[in-house]
Amino acid sequence: MSTEFTYDAVVVGGGVIGASCAWHLLDAGVDDVLLLEKDRPASKASGRAAGHLSTYTSRKFEEPIRRYAIDFHRRLAADHGSIDLHEDVDHVLAHSQRGVERLRELHELDPERLSLVSGPDLAEAGSPFNADEVLAALVYDSAVHTDPYALTMALVSEAEDAGATVRLEEVTGLDRAGSGDGFTVTTAADAYAADVVVNAAGAWSGTVGSMLDVPLPVKPRTSQIAVLETHEPIEIPMFHCPDLGLYGRQELNGDVLVGGGTSTEIPDPDAFSTRAREAFLREVSERSWRIADALDDARLVNDWAGRCTATPDRRPLIGETAVPGFYVCAGFNGGGVARSPFAGRLIADLVTGVDTDFATEPYDPSRFSGTESFGVKSASTDW
Ligand SMILES: Cc1cc2nc3c(=O)[nH]c(=O)nc-3n(C[C@H](O)[C@H](O)[C@H](O)COP(=O)(O)OP(=O)(O)OC[C@H]3O[C@@H](n4cnc5c(N)ncnc54)[C@H](O)[C@@H]3O)c2cc1C
Incomplete structure (x- = not known):
């Protein structure tokens, strides 16, 4: 040719x-x-x-990377009405004593940008997180998400x-x-x-x-999402639960997006189902009540899987x-x-x-x- x-x-x-x-x-x-x-x-x-653009993990990026990405996304959103950048507050939740220790260590590394709140203080402040299960939270108030x-x-x-x-x-x-x-x-x-x-x-x-x-x-690997509709409306900020292997945030219509879970290598990215796997949906249904009571018995309204990569x-x-x-x-x-x-x-x-x-x-x-x-x-x- x-x-x-x-x-x-x-x-x-x-x-x-x-x-x-x-x-x-x-x-x-x-x-x-x-x-x-x-x-x-x-x-x-x-x-x-x-579509998480800025989360508590952003602190792991070197500052020039973080700054450049935020400024670039803000400029792009200003020029394109199709992009809404949603400001949010990210919560890293500890569901175990080991998790509480990790949060303390992380807080010490970046006390300026992260605040550490105990479970009782969260509940006192009217947080939607499960007061019996969440022992502490690290709060990062500069989170941003968008439609990717x-x-x-x-x-x-x-x-x-x-x-x-x-x-x-x-x-x-x-x-x-x-x-x-x-x-x-x-x-x-x-x-x-x-x-x-x-x-x-x-x-x-x-x-x-x-x-x-x-x-x-570079290996292809799965990453999955479930979207839950709660029986009662809730307002829930962005959350990451390393103890449970789940993260999530509220959708614009009030549903709750929950991602994460088991991740496996994809042998052939062309032969790939874009529906979430049974094992992941089971993890979401068995664990998400520990994030917020309102997620107990929530109805699964959507799910999908995508091809991420690992190095x-x-x-x-x-x-x-x-x-x-x-x-x-x-x-x-x-x-x-x-x-x-x-x-x-x-x-x-x-x-x-x-x-x-x-x-x-x-x-x-x-x-x-x-x-x-x-x-x-x-x-x-x-x-
Ligand atoms: C469920 C899920 C949740 C995620 N959440 C987040 C998040 O909150 N924040 C975040 O930053 N990232 C997130 N990610 C990761 C993020 O989606 C990826 O890191 C990112 O999209 C990678 O972009 P990419 O352009 O490299 O890959 P892709 O979007 O996969 O693009 C690669 C493109 O190459 C094309 N292509 C392949 N082979 C050829 C060929 N031979 N010729 C021509 N075209 C070809 C493919 O068709 C494809 O369109 C998430 C991913 C998933 C699946």
């Missing part, structure tokens, strides 16, 4: 990460950017996330407005055009010449890497691979929506060779050989 079209950069994957990479490349002055998506934009993990589908679609349209070409074609082959001469990107419909290729294919990034014989330690150290791979010009931006371990602004910006900084505000080593793909064995774990049991 002849390569009729030539691009400075081809981004593989139309999720939140690919869209952010495409926009940031154009913003950094890369002229011709092609975004290739095999299905529909936001049709995989990005459209199925809980709307966010991703807005980013894709921003990238298009900035000049990106978006095509719904599956990348089926990648070849080096010759030493230092870029790549040929083959799809079912066409072939494209590109100086740079960015692999932002989420759960498929290992498959895309293998097209250039680049092994990547050995649970940090993403962002940077150039062993093949010059072939970049990877994948392996976000359940936090890719929140970190997408930083990820796109870092890729653009690395591709254009400018000094970056971000540390690169923690994300450098070369920290792994790509062939190491490792297990997958859900972040919902993390403190």
Whole structure:
């Protein structure tokens, strides 16, 4: 197949990460950017996330990452009426004495941003959390969530407005055009010449890497959500319960979204049911009453599963691979929506060779050989 079209950069994957990479490349002055998506934009993990942009775990991000992401999301929301950013208060709940100890340790690490409240004080303040079960809570009052589908679609349209070409074609082959001469990107419909290729294919990034014989330690894993309708209306703030392996928040219509639970490796991301698994729904029904009485006997009104990714150290791979010009931006371990602004910006900084505000080593793909064995774990049991 002849390569009729030539691009400075081809981004593989139309999720939140690919869209952010495409926009940031154009913003950094890369002229011709092609975004290739095999299905529909936001049709995989990005459209199925809980949409938490800022939670108590944000403190784990380095400050420049956190600051850049928040400012970027606020600018995007100001320009797109489809995006609502909901301010919330995140509560990390301890259901065990060990959990209380962990909360004390976490509080000591960041007393400015987190406050520690005892179970009785929570109940006294009229909190909806189960007064008999919740022993203490760490409160983070700068939480933000949004609709991740709307966010991703807005980013894709921003990238298009900035000049990106978006095509719904599956990348089926990648070849080096010759030493230092870029790549040929083959799809079912066409072939494209590109100086740079960015692999932002989420759960498929290992498959895309293998097209250039680049092994990547990125495993697809499940992440699941159940939506509950309570018998009596409740008002519940954002919560994370590492003791129970669950997290959640209120939906706009009053239902309660509960995520987390058992996470397993996905052997084949193409053969994947997007319904939640029985085991997860059982965990939700057996445990969620311990979060709030009102969740006891709540009715399951919706559920779904999505394809998250895992890496050995649970940090993403962002940077150039062993093949010059072939970049990877994948392996976000359940936090890719929140970190997408930083990820796109870092890729653009690395591709254009400018000094970056971000540390690169923690994300450098070369920290792994790509062939190491490792297990997958859900972040919902993390403190
Ligand atoms: C239930 C659930 C809850 C979550 N909650 C949160 C949360 O609250 N906050 C948060 O920050 N993150 C959350 N996440 C994680 C977040 O969704 C992901 O980290 C993020 O969406 C990853 O984006 P991505 O673009 O890498 O992947 P994806 O959205 O999966 O996009 C990859 C795209 O690549 C395309 N593709 C694959 N192969 C090819 C090919 N050969 N050619 C062309 N296109 C290809 C796919 O079709 C897909 O659209 C959650 C995830 C799930 C499933």
